[in-house]
Amino acid sequence: MKIFNTLSGQKEEFVPLDKNEVKMYVCGVTVYDLCHFGHALCYISFDVIRRYLEYRGFNVKFVQNFTDIDDKIIARSNERGIPWQELVEKYIGEFFTDMDALNIKRATLYPRATEEIPMIIDVVKTLIEKKHAYVSPDGSVYFSVKSFPGYGKLTHQTADDMRVTETSQTEKKEDPLDFALWKAAKPGEPFWPSPWGNGRPGWHIECTAMCIHHLGRQLDIHAGGQDLIFPHHENEIAQSECYTGLQPFVRIWMHNGFLQLGADKMSKSLGNLVTIKQALERNSSDAIRLFIVSSYYRMPLRYSLEALDAAENGIDRMRQALKVEGKPGGQPVEAGQFKARFIEAMDDDFNAPQAVAALFDLVREINRGNEKGMDVSQAQDMLRELAGVIGFTLQGKKAASSEIEAKINELIEKRNAFRKAREWKQADQVRSQLTEMGVAIEDTPKGTTWKIVR
RNA sequence: GGCGGCGUAGCCAAGUGGUUAAGGCGGGGGUCUGCAAAACCCCUAUGCAGCGGUUCAAAUCCGCUCGCCGCCUCCA
Missing domain, CATH: 1.20.120.640 (Anticodon-binding domain of a subclass of class I aminoacyl-tRNA synthetases)
Known part of the structure; x- marks a missing residue:
């Protein structure tokens, strides 16, 4: 079996570290809003990959995180005037509803950032001891990018090639490329105590902590959308390899191509979203899955109602x-x-x-x-x-209530009576009645069958 | 400026050096049917953005041109 590795830029023969065990981690969502079609693309793609690995006899330990504390969660809960915990619980619930509706297999484990604080603190502490990180005057901790010579290997650039933007510069950092491992709490923000004062984890560190905690110091597969290559996964490599002293942190990095809506990518920040719930109102989960797997997972995919409806027919x-x-x-x-x-x-x-x-x-x-x-x-x-x-269910789109079902059967019998009497006009009238109800019928040698088409 | 990707039939989309360029949708014709539906059969790209080049042989490798997109800042 060959798998394309973003790190090497090539397809590589896949051999797990530990015989038949596959340690697989797929970056999850920040739970402050509903999931959109781009998430469906990513998670269906890796669901198919996970199912196939299992089909081939591998025992896959599949871990997916929830980022349940970050700037946007804090901002959104303030906007709505509800505790951040309430916001997070709501969208974790919605996440599972959507994933189940798409027939995406549940992960082995769903760790949350806020449940990993002790591990996160341990990793940060070690990185400071190893001189890969430093505490800034306000009590935040930053990773020192220049301390890790391998920085940029996933992105295929060196740290010197990277463009430094204004937003990445603050006087708290020794170098603009450095990134936060621990963020000091501002007044009114949720916080956890740490050796550096009250604060919360930075974004990247949770994945390192969770991977190592739940899967071990080296993983077979780490996956996510292409937008995570930089900075998220690049930073994960840096902090993880510095922490463990082992290379590579991840054997195979997998990234799926992006969903485009019109000319641009679909993303929360651009606001051009189709939520999974909206998509499911129009198409069956099997059709959505067929639309997605009809295109290679590493290629970009343009969201298209025409193509989705074609998948429905397929x-x-x-x-x-x-x-x-x-x-x-x-x-x-x-x-x-x-x-x-x-x-x-x-x-x-x-x-x-x-x-x-x-x-x-x-x-x-x-x-x-x-x-x-x-x-x-x-x-x-x-x-x-x-x-x-x-991951296709191949089940009919909708079940009818027994009441409606009785009505349908009654109409079919009525029509068949007309057919027997060769009263075609009346028989066709009954059929159009059924069509209007969204019921399609087929006459077979064994009798008339029906199905709901909308 | 750096890194990465895409451009294949009406639409979606595989294929990345060598038999007739997968598959789906749509369309046309036929079989079946009271008529439909479903299904089956046949047809639907002498050509793979354009131009050059390498080769016995290129959609597939190389160069250039055009068009589109992503990342370098939170994002699956």
Whole structure:
């Protein structure tokens, strides 16, 4: 299995540090607002990767953090006049609601920054002792970038190449590139006691602390959006490798391509968002997932309603192939070659678009076998299995209430009575009535079936 | 200024040196059907932004040009 590593800029053969154990960390969200489609892109992409690693027999320990204290959380809770804890709990709850709705597997562990304070303090203390960090007069602690010669290896730049902006300069820092490990509390801000006074952790340090605490001093895979490469992941490498003295902190750095909305990327700061809840109002989670995995995870993806609706039709075809009955006991449809293609594609840096192409070819093979009176059940099992690796549920969009269901069945019976009497006009009238209710019907040799289409 | 990426059919999107350039959606024709729907079959890129070059051979490597985007500041 080959995986593209941002650090080396190449695909590398994947061998975990510890036999079949994969230590995987995916950067989570700062919980001050709802998740948007960009989060869906990132977390679905890495969900597929995690599912595939498990499918290939690896035991994946998957950790994802919550940043539950930072400037924006403080600002937002002040705006709303509620305690920051309340804000955080609300959006952690919303996060799980959204992730579950998208059929994203739960992580093994969801540590929170505020639960890692002792570990964070330990890391910062050690970095100061090793002269990689210093305490500024106000009680903040900064990491000294110049103390780590490897700084810039993930970004493929040296510290000297980096542009120094005005915002990164403060008199509290010895060098503009230095970044905060610990932020001294201003009046009225939440704080935790530390050897340097009351304060809270900087952004990057929590990931280092959590990784080391929950996964160990070196990990196999650390993943996130491309916007995290710099400064977040670059800084993580610096502080982690200085703390442990081990290199590399992470064997493989993985980054997904960005979601674009119109001309620009979708981001909280630009305010051009489509939330996951909005997306789910329009499309099924399977369709959203198909839209996302139809494009390679490292490529940029443009948000497009047309493409999402096309995915809706595509996934429907996959669902349909699970419904055909074929001829049990007949010659079985051979599905092995599709599995082989699927695995070959996914082994090559998780080429889900190609894997999905194999799935659609299997769909065609099942339908063909059905037409030819073959036994399709094994091929359907294979489709279910491989679709499950991608994370498709292949379940119908919506269930109807029993009341509505009774009404639908009543109308179908009414229509079939007209059909029997060859009263086509009236039969068609009943059908349009069903269409208006959002119900599509199909007449099959075994009777009339229906499904909800909107 | 530095680093990175993208430009493939009407749309989405794989492929990155060598059989007929995946797959999905859409469209056209046919089979089936009372008519539909679903499904199946056939068709839908002599060409991969443009121009040069390397090569027996390039969408794929090299150079230049044009267009688009990301990061260098909080962001998945």
